[in-house]
Amino acid sequence: MATTKKDIRALTKEQLRDFFVKEGDKAFRGNQVYEWLWSKSAHTFDDMTNISKQTRQMLEDNFVINHIKVDTMQRSSDGTIKNAVKLHDGLVVESVLIPTETRTTACVSSQVGCSLDCKFCATARLKRMRNLNPDEIYDQVVAIDNESRLYHNRPLSNIVFMGMGEPLMNYNNVMKAIDKITSPEGLGMSPKRIVVSTSGVPKMIKKMADDEVKFNLAVSLHSAIDEVRTSIMPFNSTFPLVDLKESLEYWYAKTKRKITYEYVVWNGINDSKKDIDALVKFCKYVPCKVNIIEYNPIDDGEFQQATNQALDNYIIALERNRIVVNVRRSRGKDIDAACGQLANKS
Numbered sequence: 001m002a003t004t005k006k007d008i009r010a011l012t013k014e015q016l017r018d019f020f021v022k023e024g025d026k027a028f029r030g031n032q033v034y035e036w037l038w039s040k041s042a043h044t045f046d047d048m049t050n051i052s053k054q055t056r057q058m059l060e061d062n063f064v065i066n067h068i069k070v071d072t073m074q075r076s077s078d079g080t081i082k083n084a085v086k087l088h089d090g091l092v093v094e095s096v097l098i099p100t101e102t103r104t105t106a107c108v109s110s111q112v113g114c115s116l117d118c119k120f121c122a123t124a125r126l127k128r129m130r131n132l133n134p135d136e137i138y139d140q141v142v143a144i145d146n147e148s149r150l151y152h153n154r155p156l157s158n159i160v161f162m163g164m165g166e167p168l169m170n171y172n173n174v175m176k177a178i179d180k181i182t183s184p185e186g187l188g189m190s191p192k193r194i195v196v197s198t199s200g201v202p203k204m205i206k207k208m209a210d211d212e213v214k215f216n217l218a219v220s221l222h223s224a225i226d227e228v229r230t231s232i233m234p235f236n237s238t239f240p241l242v243d244l245k246e247s248l249e250y251w252y253a254k255t256k257r258k259i260t261y262e263y264v265v266w267n268g269i270n271d272s273k274k275d276i277d278a279l280v281k282f283c284k285y286v287p288c289k290v291n292i293i294e295y296n297p298i299d300d301g302e303f304q305q306a307t308n309q310a311l312d313n314y315i316i317a318l319e320r321n322r323i324v325v326n327v328r329r330s331r332g333k334d335i336d337a338a339c340g341q342l343a344n345k346s
């Protein structure tokens with residue numbers, strides 16, 4: 001039977017303090033419970049051992065803790081871990097731990113499915129069902145941090161919002177989750193270690209700049225030619241490159257932080273000299289770097305990784321123009337955990 005109790009983690013610390021005062025208790029009790037909920041990630045009220053039994057029962061009568069549950073965990077031969085995470089209403093999202101020699105990165109989801117329809121992406125095939133709550137985003141990070149400590153003997157060092165969903169289409173909840181992740185009462189992580197990756201929603205990029213966010217911005221660009229970009233990322237017809245460029249100039253003017261362009265090169269789609277010249281030109285608008293990402297085919301469809309020669313042509317042209325370029329090999333391919341492969345298959 002559906003519960004009508006409220007999710008206690010939807011309350012701010014002040015609201016929790018007020019709740020306890022109204023119940024005839026001390027406001028300080030709200031701080032204690034808040035600490036249990038966030039920095040100690042309590043799953044049940046009974047975990048809150050410094051709270052009296054009577055108070056725990058009162059909380060139980062009024063609230064629920066809608067904690068996520070890692071339903072299945074798959075480990076790749078390269079150390080990558082993929083979690084299928086069950087939400088309180090039974091829906092499932094995926095998050096990934098990517099270990100390298102120097103860092104362990106959590107790739108987290110922001111929506112169940114996605115509102116956008118990028119043609120090369122497995123998540124796009126699941127239509128958007130709902131936005132994740134701040135606590136559901138936060139819990140994915142906590143689960144991956146625990147796995148990083150357990151399987152790789154080190155805490156999580158970085159977070160990318162590059163899992164399922166377009167984070168800027170769930171702006172308020174993503175910002176609240178990042179506040180918790182960076183707060184000393186949450187995980188206390190530096191915002192410099194967080195990247196929000198967007199397919200490019202100009203209005204929201206400007207809003208982030210106005211909100212003076214401290215994390216980094218990545219844009220899944222994949223083409224700097226409108227016609228090509230619209231054919232692979234249809235929403236580009238609504239948010240064309242001229243608007244994206246303007247929003248990125250605004251971002252840089254306000255934050256002085258470089259932008260990272262994520263870029264996959266596909267056979268016969270964006271591997272020509274014209275495509276390369278367009279990217280070089282686009283990169284000159286705002287200080288940036290380019291990550292060329294290896295593609296993970298999601299089926300035997302039209303999207304196939306370009307040849308090494310095509311990648312080299314991109315690298316040579318970017319470097320000749322003094323644009324920093326990295327090639328990112330994909331991880332976790334054997335468990336469908338690589339970029340663009342998250343589709344609740346497990």
Ligand code: SF4
Binds near residue numbers: 115122165
């Ligand atoms: S690439 Fe990102 S924005 Fe595009 S459909 Fe997939 S999850 Fe959504």
